[in-house]
Amino acid sequence: MGKVKYIEEIRKFFRESPVVDIESLKKFIPTKDKKYVYTVINSLLKKKEINKITKGYYSIHEDPSLIVYCFKPAYLGLQNALSFHNLWEQETNPVVVTARTLRKGIRDVFGRNVLIRKIDRNYMFGFELCQDGEFYLPYSDIEKTFIDLIYFKQPIDEEALEKIKEKINKEKLNDYLERYPHKFKERVLRLIEIKTKNSPAANLECSEMQTLQNREILTAIKIQRILRSASISDTEKLIKPTETPISMSKEIESLVESLSPIERKILPHLNEKSIEALKKKSELDETSVMRALQFLSNKKIVALSVSKEKIIDLGDNGVLYLKNGLPERRLLHALSEKKEIELGSKEVKLSENEMKAAIGALKKKALIELKNGKIILTANMQEISKKTLEEQFLESLPVKYNELAPEQLYALKSLESRKDIIRIEEKQITSFNLTELGKEIISADLSHAANLIEALTPEMLREEAWRGKRFRKYDISSPVPLISGGKRHFVNQGIEYAKRIWQDMGFEEMSSTLCQTGFWNFDALFTAQDHPVREIQDTFYIKDIKGKLPDKKIVESVKNAHEKGVEKSKGWGGKWNEEEAKRVILRTHTTCLSARTLTSLRNLKNKQGKFFSVGKCFRNETVDWSHGFEFNQTDGIVVDKNANFRHLLGYLKEFFSKMGFDNVKFLPSYFPYTEPSVEIYGYMKEKKLWIEIGGAGIFRPEVVIPLLGEYVPVLAWGPGFDRTLMDYYQIKDLRQFYNNNLEMLRKIKFWIK
Numbered sequence: 001m002g003k004v005k006y007i008e009e010i011r012k013f014f015r016e017s018p019v020v021d022i023e024s025l026k027k028f029i030p031t032k033d034k035k036y037v038y039t040v041i042n043s044l045l046k047k048k049e050i051n052k053i054t055k056g057y058y059s060i061h062e063d064p065s066l067i068v069y070c071f072k073p074a075y076l077g078l079q080n081a082l083s084f085h086n087l088w089e090q091e092t093n094p095v096v097v098t099a100r101t102l103r104k105g106i107r108d109v110f111g112r113n114v115l116i117r118k119i120d121r122n123y124m125f126g127f128e129l130c131q132d133g134e135f136y137l138p139y140s141d142i143e144k145t146f147i148d149l150i151y152f153k154q155p156i157d158e159e160a161l162e163k164i165k166e167k168i169n170k171e172k173l174n175d176y177l178e179r180y181p182h183k184f185k186e187r188v189l190r191l192i193e194i195k196t197k198n199s200p201a202a203n204l205e206c207s208e209m210q211t212l213q214n215r216e217i218l219t220a221i222k223i224q225r226i227l228r229s230a231s232i233s234d235t236e237k238l239i240k241p242t243e244t245p246i247s248m249s250k251e252i253e254s255l256v257e258s259l260s261p262i263e264r265k266i267l268p269h270l271n272e273k274s275i276e277a278l279k280k281k282s283e284l285d286e287t288s289v290m291r292a293l294q295f296l297s298n299k300k301i302v303a304l305s306v307s308k309e310k311i312i313d314l315g316d317n318g319v320l321y322l323k324n325g326l327p328e329r330r331l332l333h334a335l336s337e338k339k340e341i342e343l344g345s346k347e348v349k350l351s352e353n354e355m356k357a358a359i360g361a362l363k364k365k366a367l368i369e370l371k372n373g374k375i376i377l378t379a380n381m382q383e384i385s386k387k388t389l390e391e392q393f394l395e396s397l398p399v400k401y402n403e404l405a406p407e408q409l410y411a412l413k414s415l416e417s418r419k420d421i422i423r424i425e426e427k428q429i430t431s432f433n434l435t436e437l438g439k440e441i442i443s444a445d446l447s448h449a450a451n452l453i454e455a456l457t458p459e460m461l462r463e464e465a466w467r468g469k470r471f472r473k474y475d476i477s478s479p480v481p482l483i484s485g486g487k488r489h490f491v492n493q494g495i496e497y498a499k500r501i502w503q504d505m506g507f508e509e510m511s512s513t514l515c516q517t518g519f520w521n522f523d524a525l526f527t528a529q530d531h532p533v534r535e536i537q538d539t540f541y542i543k544d545i546k547g548k549l550p551d552k553k554i555v556e557s558v559k560n561a562h563e564k565g566v567e568k569s570k571g572w573g574g575k576w577n578e579e580e581a582k583r584v585i586l587r588t589h590t591t592c593l594s595a596r597t598l599t600s601l602r603n604l605k606n607k608q609g610k611f612f613s614v615g616k617c618f619r620n621e622t623v624d625w626s627h628g629f630e631f632n633q634t635d636g637i638v639v640d641k642n643a644n645f646r647h648l649l650g651y652l653k654e655f656f657s658k659m660g661f662d663n664v665k666f667l668p669s670y671f672p673y674t675e676p677s678v679e680i681y682g683y684m685k686e687k688k689l690w691i692e693i694g695g696a697g698i699f700r701p702e703v704v705i706p707l708l709g710e711y712v713p714v715l716a717w718g719p720g721f722d723r724t725l726m727d728y729y730q731i732k733d734l735r736q737f738y739n740n741n742l743e744m745l746r747k748i749k750f751w752i753k
Contacts, residue, residue, distance in 0.1 A: 010040055014050060014060045018135050019069040022056045053109060064109035065094045065137055074098035075127035077140040077148050084132065084139050087163045091483050097148060099124045117152060126176055143173045150188050165192060255299055256446055258473040262292040267442065270302065270434055293432055301438040307429045310401035312412065315420035322394050327358035335377040336384050343373050357418055390415055484746040491737055493751035494725045495614050498634055501658045502612035510593040510613040517547035519581035521588060523558050524595040525673045526702040528572040529580050540618050542584040549581060554599060557706035566705045586618035590635035591718045598707040601639060607712050612636040614721060625733040632721040639714050645676060648715040652680055652696055659724055671695055673703050674716055684727060694719020
């Protein structure tokens, strides 16, 4: 065995193991040259095929939580475990609790901070492997997490404590506590029975944990601890307090010292009473002003109130008509020159829908009449030149709904039924008022807060420039924006899950291009060349392109099946047109992949196999809540001489049960290229009704024999996949799959079955 083979063995080992250590690799490779392992590792590191987690441990992944496998025995605990058990809403960095003797504190792993905590080996229990994304990681259970929080003197806010109380198993908790000293056990039980407010010291610990991602703040907290432990004289040497007015209360002084720069910028202008005035006076953008107001509201310096109002504005067509004139105005101009125009005439450059809307609007105003297939003008010049209420209304936009005059309301109702001329938007209006505390702070002297340091930098520490300075207090209780991590689109999550199901059942994936010839999409599946489904109203054709047909034997076999039939079939009769089969289309189903796959088995002695596909298809449909011009379909075939109808039902029942439909039933049906055929129905528990989720059957001999060369039973199915996605994600409109609503994409749940 050569060295190259060792490299491939190591690569395989890495693919199968989330974390690999040097010693395991030495045992894994049967070679006396132990240094060779390091050579291979260095080579893979240079090629960036693997990543170093810590000394002697490597992985092909970049998940910092994997470091837990480097310090066995160890588990992920404290706030990290609380977050995993959905008891802590804030984003957390990995926290590793280990009994190993090693350097504690923060480590940088793949660009993220990981906190290492040391625990007595006697307390190394109460954790288990849990699936977290694509890995199984050791997490402490709720009971052990609660004990560890108290053991490491971590604070527990009231909200988290209430959630823990609801989920904790007190019997298990008591069992765990038997291993701890009696006084500690009493403290834990006392806390789980009553609400306990955090002490100032605990709050400091909370601050430390919540600011792990900000090293500057963490360093500032450490300095504060040093100062508290120093003597009074030492402290005076380190920090010289800024003088503050005697009249300022401690509460106000504390608030002033916690004000951020943007809060201090808008504070003197809060009497302006409007957001626009604040923007102008403070020279901040709207986002910064709104953020500052929210911060001040959290400190109860201002009271925010939010109201909603409707704004009427121009839609896309409204912008166009404001520039070029409404359709009825353009029709009036044409009639003012000729007095009458033939219906359907192209003299007026209006679309069919615009012409209908123009005629309806002018007839309603008695400005025209229809006679003998002609549009006849009945209005005088004064009526023609006068602007309509609708035109005047468009010119007045945007306008608030509650400020509309009666004639504007009339125009609004007239235009509302017409496509995208006007748009009604609901805007959120934020207003604010100073509280009594706010009035007191505005009148106070804030000059002493101007020199407060915002952040502790490495340069300040290196040069000891922090001496004699004061730092702004950080408000760690204020709400912060939610962080939305990157993830697959929810449609792709469902598709990947379906693929895994078929692969777990032993199926091989089929794939091909989105563009197919009519031969594979229709002819190979015994769809007549004059079938309505092949019309341009149902199918997207690619203009001026002709595709290539497969081997002449296959083409001739398909042609004979259409013209004369196979076995006892009579075929469709008539002449089969080869040019029609060459036309290129966007595939209307993924069953064309099944046809191609059957052809690939034609020259094999053992014609059998199980194949699947999940892919996008296209049809010329009118887009609405339940239809789209593109959709996803899952297709599959089983080729086997012993396959029968019961096997077909078994495969489908297994697949759909794993997709979430526990209750499935089959009803006889008809499909052009399968016989017998069934429709598949799944029971929706929430709505208490049966819905159609797909169709299936056994391919007809007219499909199998021309492609495979002989008849072998072929089980086949091709249900649409989007209905399953809609049911799982509780989506009521198919268009939501592709509208790229970022808020929805961030909030929508992960596909977990």
